[in-house]
Amino acid sequence: MAPILIPLGGGLLSFIFYRKGFSISLLASIVGISLRTDGPSLLMLLMTGVTSITITLYAAGYFSFRIASPSKPGRHERQLQFFWPLWMILLGSLNGLFLAGDIFNIYVTLELIGLSAVALSALSAKPSSQIAAFRYLLVSLLGSLSYLLGIAFLYKTYALLDLDMLRLVPPMKGAHTAFALMSVGLMLKTALFPMHFWLPPAHANALAPVSAILSALVVKASFYLLFRFWFDIFNDLVTPGALFVIGLLGTGAVFWGSIQALRQHRMKLLIAYSTVAQLGYLFIAFPLTQIQEKLYWLPVICMAMGHGFAKTAMFMASGAIFLHVKHDRINELTGVRAYLPVTVFAYTIAGVNLMGLPPSGGFIAKWMLIYAAFEMHKWWWGIVIMLGSLLAAAYVYRVVSKLYVMPPDTIIIEKKAHSMLLEWPPLFLAILSLILGILAPYMVSILLLSKKLVSIGGIM
């Protein structure tokens, strides 16, 4: 029960914050803990809460299923033993990151997230996952170090760490270096093309619930920071040229990720490369963001949320399929629909979000981005987004077309207990990603009403 209640608490926390302030002050000096929230961070918390509850339920089903039919006796019990504490640490630090009020606290949560994510990704104990996890560890540390170096420069320049105060200071010498270092670190962690090389193996070789966590939540955390720094805090330092370069890298990610996804033979690798591509859209949003618009957060949040839900659903579905048929080679997946109809349906609906068809979250995001592209007379970004959606349709189709075929000689695999927990959580998230567009008005009201709702810090 406890593992279910804790993330539930995490989700509820965001609503408690919505009403009340909260502050912890450890030291009355520079290094304290200050928590605050506003619209974007509330929405990210909400996404984390919803996703984590579902992942937790799924993980419970996943591990029970594996323990009931072990490939090696005792292995899955050990995995389980490590999974829950690591997952709770990761979840706690994620919530911490979205609530953190100064850049040093952010560093701490970022480091915690990185380390627990690496440990989680190494859980599956296959040699390939060990190598991938090690590479992930190095990249994660490099990213954090670069970020820390950036903080050092920043502190040297302004003697400030608080986000709200940094927002107000004029640009000074040194700030540029700090900003660049922090950005590069975060981009590395968000796997922006061409710094994405570590992501597909790390995500694809992990256990299914872990892949879901990594793809849906962990990369979103660093992206959230990046976007916040570029548009909320250091927006005076941002030049059009830099935005254009980021957009180009995003374009590269969309094309490279999609084409690689199309070339994969394993379902999980395909999904992992699709994460690279989908993250690309988040970066294409950079040159299309106009901070004078009230809702400039909305496209990226819609995209991040939609992708978070959909990708979690996809990894969960692929995990359920893997547990039943013992492999995930795409070409041999025909007939799965006969015994896992709910899972297949969930995968398909999640795919609709990736393609950006209405009324999904991806659709709203793409609509707003293309709209902005026309308004700002940068229509070429619109073409990139459209082509990316077509490629997404192609790689979603590659799997779905196999899943939907029912050859006459299909062998029906007997379903085991715990299948309920494996099948329904992905469907729930997939449907959520599909109707996210219809829920957009609520997201708008959270973004607008709670702007700077809570801002209580314990420092200075």
Added chain:
Amino acid sequence: MFAGGWLLVIILLSSLIPGLIIFSLEEDRHVFRSVLNMSGALLKIILVLIMDVGILFGQSYEVRLRLLVDIELVLHADPLSALFCTLSSVLWLLTTLYAIGYLENSPNRSHFFGFFSLCVSVTTGIALAGNLITFLLFYEMLTLTTYPLIIHRGTEQALKAGSHYLIYTFSGGSIFLFSVIWLQTLTGPIDFMAGGFSPALIQAYPTQMTILFLFLFIGVGVKAALIPLHGWLPAAMIAPAPVSALLHAVAVVKAGAFGIIRIVLDVYGIKNMQSLNLLPILGFAAAATILYGSVKALQQDDLKRRLAYSTVSQVSYIALGVSMADQSAALIGGLVHLVHQGIMKITLFFCAGNLAETLGIHKVSQMKGVAKRMPLTMLAFSVGAFGMIGVPPTAGFISKWYLGIGSLESQAWWVLAVLVISSFLNALYFLPIIIKSWFQERDQPYPDEKQFDTFETHWMLLIPPLVTACIILIIGLVANSEFSPLSWVRFIVEDYLLQ
């Protein structure tokens, strides 16, 4: 009478909910599934008729759901949407009956009928869409819900047809989405409205508006199977007969044609189309498609392929009529062909399905003497074929008559020539079938014959084509009465030409 727009939502749900329930049904619960299917279809017809009567008496139906400032979902019923809605719900009832008979004892029926119902909900959504975004929403969903039906048999060929279909429709869909957003940056959010947007916009952005129209036209043209975007349609004939009926007569191709009508009449408006000089482009595309489709149909030996190419050609009559929208007669001919073509083509596909299912006949060359074995089916087929050729007193004659008058009124002689040539070609590819089946002797055994006790084939397969054949004759004969599609179309056209 239902007030407000809730009726529209209920109309959508009347096939959506049965569809969702059917998905969850066990494979062997076919009685419950059939009852659910048929009652959903009947309920839908009743609701649509209530809506039709309401519209006739000036009641307005509208539901709005605002997602963002500039994204709003609107369901709105006007006479034009009522036309499409009524057509698809009536044909859906018949197709459902047919499909239940056709798929008896085949596997995966829950899956099939689930998507079948979703497909019709989505088509109704297209009919009732009140602005381009809502139209787009349902238009894309139509692709998704028809795809599983096309690949239903799961064979290599079916999969290939399916991927063809997706490549065409998604590319078209993307272009459509792209241009809808572009249009909206210029015009702001606009609802479908007779007369379209203000002419001031045309003066402000003439080039962009022209390009945009071409893009939108390509977007809907893919589903309407205009050349060179028609490639998916003949390939998709691999699907089971009820699905072909659905693709050709009820949903997909019709959605494309309906989209063309909406864009010309309600987004751009006839006046703006004229001032941008875009109507001739539409006319040329339609005429080329009509002739090309007929010539290709002539070359096909596979019966369903021949019918598919015939659809390519026939649907473009609708676009041809719309391209002369400044003449009321031509517009009437085009719009009424939306209904007439649907009913005629569904009859032909039902009959082709009967031949394949009962006798194993797939090719025209195998059809000698078939009418002796299946007289009722071939009777229905002949009525449908005569309708396509445009022989009075069938429904097809009415459409061609009005199109012809329209072309004379607008003095577009080439249109008249296209009409004559294509009718001639229609006769060339339909008459041999009729002659072969009625007047020639059977010289070889049937490839795969099944015996039935009372009728020539299963009664569920026989009733739908007979009903639609009767409708073809009736709406042709009583075209001038108050309740014919023709009078309804006149009622629609009055609205547009007043602008």
